[in-house]
Amino acid sequence: MAPYDGLHSCSFVSRRLNQLSGHNPLWRSLCSRYWLLTDADRGAGAPSWRALFRQYYLEWGRYLRHYAVLKTSWETLKTFLSQRCPRMIASLKDGAKEEELDSIETQIGFKLPEDYRCSYRLHNGQKLVVPGLMGSMALSNHYRSEDLLDVETAAGGFQQRKGMRQCLPLTFCFHTGLSQYLALEATEGRNLSDIFYHCPDQLAQDPSAIDMFxxxxxxxDWFTTYVNNVVTGEYPIIRDQIFRYVREQQCVATTGDLSVTVSTAFLPELSSVHPPHFFFTYRIRIEMSSSASPDAACQLDSRYWKITKGNGEEEEVRGPGVVGEYPVMMPGKVHEYASCTTFSTTSEHMEGHYTFHRLANKEEVFNVLIPRFHMVCPPFRKSVVRSQGSTNDRSWLNDDDSDGDHGDFRGINLGDGAQCPRHV
Incomplete structure (x- = not known):
């Protein structure tokens, strides 16, 4: 029983319970816990805390389990982005009304999850603009920026086709057509409320063979995790856009005055489960300490990589420069670039070193460590068609069938030190 219902019912049992149920400090704590209200929100001459709780309960009571969490996430995100990404804040739409959400449920013939409804009561997605609130990614000839769809647009993209039945799009990218979907029913291998990127089985003749990342x-879970990654700086903000790179806590190596940091990102739109082909991009930051001596100035000559796949196979790669460049490092200088790799196992890690020479003495050559960083494919589910042994299905490729495409890329500046890679 909800707090308001229970206490309100108690008030009719006896005079003493009636007095207790009206205890103002109790209602104040409930207002703080469930509706995040403070003394400032109540203001002078406002109704009692009990009346204020009842006021909010009448409007938001069905979302009692979700309101505080989602309201906190929204407010935290807006505060964080207000100075960093003002265009995103301006693109947010006001909350939807209850009757609008009820109408959408009637239109699609399915109930919307309560946490989804609660969030859309707070903000009805965003206007369809770029950059998208749900993050971006850029390569030289590939760009993705995902908008959080308003509920009306989402309902227009509701899927009932085989392989994607009862799935509501949450995000959309104008450039790639990529969406993340919310499952409104446990069917075709999905659990209720699963959120996923769909991935057609490229070897199946049946178009309903859909794998899911x-x-x-x-x-x-999906929204609050994303917000946490943004506000903690896990996802960097580059020129008014959120880039969905992730850095392991210990993924930094320091050699003398130079430090190297690596972050990675999985690109589902360039990946597939069948055949197994997983595409990652990684972003490397090289920085020389501002306290270094001017004599420490140096230039990068070459790179060395040791690549270990999930099946234990190792590969070594050597080459000149990075993305076709030979950056010069001086005290306080930062150089960043992006590159990528594809592989056929579900995990891989890379490590290595750069070779530099001192500008003051070209004979002085030394190596700078690159920390080990891991790339792990997100959880995925195989299509029901293939899992059930469809006659149209082909067998999996072996993990040994990697195309070995571990390449450096020639960079195009994205601004603020970011690099957008181009395959050489």
């Missing part, structure tokens, strides 16, 4: 198990 799972990005969340509920709307609340």
């Amino acid at each position: 799972i990005t969340g198990t509920s709307f609340s």
Whole structure:
């Protein structure tokens, strides 16, 4: 029983319970816990805390389990982005009304999850603009920026075709057509409220053979995790856009005055489960300490990589420069670039070193460590068609069948030190 219902019912049992149920400090704590209200929100001459709780309960009571979490996430995100990404804040739409959400449910013939409804009562997605609120990614000839769809647009993209039945799009990218979907029913290998990128089985003749990269198990889980990654700086902001790179906590190596940091990102739109082909981009930051001596100035000559796949196979790669460049490092200088790799196993890690020479003495050559960084494919589910042994299905490729495409890329500046890679 909800707090308001229970306490309100108690008030009719006896005079003493009636007095207790009206205890103002109790209602104040409930207002703070469930509706995040403070003394400033109540203001002078406002109704009692009990009346204020009832006021909010009448409007938001069905979302009692979700309101505080989602309201906090929205407010935290807006505060964080207000100075960094003002265009995104301006693109947010006001919350939808209850009757609008009820109408959408009637239109599609399915109930919307309560946490989804609660979030859309707070903000009805965003206007369809770029950059998208749900993050971006850029390569030289490939760009993705995902908008958080308003509920009306989402309903227009509701899927009932075989392989994607009862799935509501949450995000959309104008450039790639990529969407993340929310499952409104447990069917075709999905759990209720799963959030995923769909991935057609490229070797199947049946178009309903859809694999899924799972990005969340509920709307609340999906949204709050994303917000946390943004506000903690896990995802860097580059020129008014959120880039969905992730850095392991210990993924930094320091050699003398130079430090190297690596972050990675999985690109589902360039990946497939069948055949197994997983595409990652990685972003490397090389920095020389501002306290270094001017005599420490140096230039990068070459790179060395040791690549270990999930099946234990190792590969070594050597080459001149990075993305066709030979950066000069001086005290306080930062150089960043991006590159990428594809592989056929579900995980891989890379490590290595750069070779530099001192500008003051070209004979002085030394190596700078690159920390080990891991690339792990997100959870995925195989298509029901293939899992059930469709006659149209072909066998999996072996993990040994990697195309070995571990390449450096020639960079195009994205601004603020970021690099957009181009395959050489």
